[in-house]
Each structure stands twice: as structure tokens, then as C-alpha cells.
Amino acid sequence: MIVLASKSPRRKEILKALGYDFIVCPALKDEVFDLSLGLDEALKKVAESKAKEVREFYLDSIIISADTIVCLDDKILGKPKSEAEAVETLKSLSNRKHQVKTGVCIIYKNQTFLHVETTDVYFKKLSEQDIISYVNSGKCMDKAGSYGIQECDFVDHIEGDYTNVVGLPKHVVETMMKDVAL
Numbered sequence: 001m002i003v004l005a006s007k008s009p010r011r012k013e014i015l016k017a018l019g020y021d022f023i024v025c026p027a028l029k030d031e032v033f034d035l036s037l038g039l040d041e042a043l044k045k046v047a048e049s050k051a052k053e054v055r056e057f058y059l060d061s062i063i064i065s066a067d068t069i070v071c072l073d074d075k076i077l078g079k080p081k082s083e084a085e086a087v088e089t090l091k092s093l094s095n096r097k098h099q100v101k102t103g104v105c106i107i108y109k110n111q112t113f114l115h116v117e118t119t120d121v122y123f124k125k126l127s128e129q130d131i132i133s134y135v136n137s138g139k140c141m142d143k144a145g146s147y148g149i150q151e152c153d154f155v156d157h158i159e160g161d162y163t164n165v166v167g168l169p170k171h172v173v174e175t176m177m178k179d180v181a182l
Contacts, residue, residue: 070145
């Protein structure tokens with residue numbers, strides 16, 4: 001059995017698109033980033049801690065977890081705490097490049113596979129009205145960086161994996177699942 005340790009509807013969609021049958025059991029503990037490890041290592045640790053938490057309930061299952069962050073100038077832009085914060089975040093991303101990083105962890109029995117995928121995202125120049133309209137839609141409030149690539153027209157182009165920006169890099173999961181020795 002495969003268990004997705006996430007309540008993200010976007011991750012569920014991507015895993016379904018890969019053809020996997022799975023159940024959902026989200027990790028509940030708060031995410032703690034130990035930035036003394038470096039960003040990628042800290043992201044791996046968060047993904048691993050989510051998988052380990054859920055694994056306690058599903059010892060013989062394949063556990064898949066992930067954590068996605070948005071980084072601008074080495075600063076993590078999390079989910080906005082208010083509409084005002086979402087507006088400021090989107091203004092800071094306007095006409096700039098930023099990175100989306102997803103830490104992926106797959107645990108099966110005594111095997112642990114970890115990977116961080118990074119995609120460069122280039123935003124168009126956004127008008128104040130574009131930003132306010134999007135923020136007023138409410139779609140930004142549960143997303144790192146205050147946007148969802150699949151539902152806005154802010155992105156000029158990306159360099160890397162589109163599904164990584166959505167929240168779960170397909171090719172990484174496929175490759176890692178091939179390495180899982182059943």
C-alpha cells in the first residue's frame with residue numbers, strides 16, 4: 001500500500017496522474033526548518049519527518065511525503081498569514097526570478113529516499129490590479145509564495161519541472177519509486 005503523507009489536493013492529483021493507488025494520511029506535526037543545515041538539507045529533514053510521523057501508523061507501506069517552499073534571494077516565502085502579506089509577497093516576486101524547491105521523501109521498510117528538486121520561476125511584471133484581484137480571489141492563502149502556478153497568469157517562464165512548482169515533481173517520484181525494493 002502507498003500512503004501520501006499530505007493533505008494537498010495538488011499532490012493528490014499529481015500522484016493520481018502517475019497511476020498510483022494510495023490513501024491519504026497527512027502528517028500533523030509543525031514543520032521545523034533547521035537552516036543551520038542549509039536550505040536543501042533542511043527541506044529534506046522536513047519531508048523525512050513528515051514521512052516518519054505517518055510511517056508509525058503504516059509500518060509495511062510505502063510512505064510518500066513532500067514539502068514545497070518558495071525562495072527569493074535566499075529568503076523563504078511561506079504561506080501568507082494575511083492578505084496584506086500576500087500582496088507584499090507578490091509585489092516582491094513581480095518581474096523577478098525566484099526558486100521553488102520541493103523536498104521529497106519516500107520511506108519503505110528500512111529504506112529512505114530523499115531528494116530536493118529546484119525550479120527557477122520567472123514572473124512577469126505584475127500590475128497592482130493583477131495582484132489585488134488574485135489576492136481577493138482567496139486562491140493565494142494556502143500556497144507558499146502566495147500563488148499557485150496552475151491558477152494564475154503571473155509566470156513568464158520556468159526552467160525546470162512544472163509539477164515541482166505545483167507541489168510534487170512527477171519525474172522525481174517516478175524515479176524514486178523505481179528504486180524502492182519491494
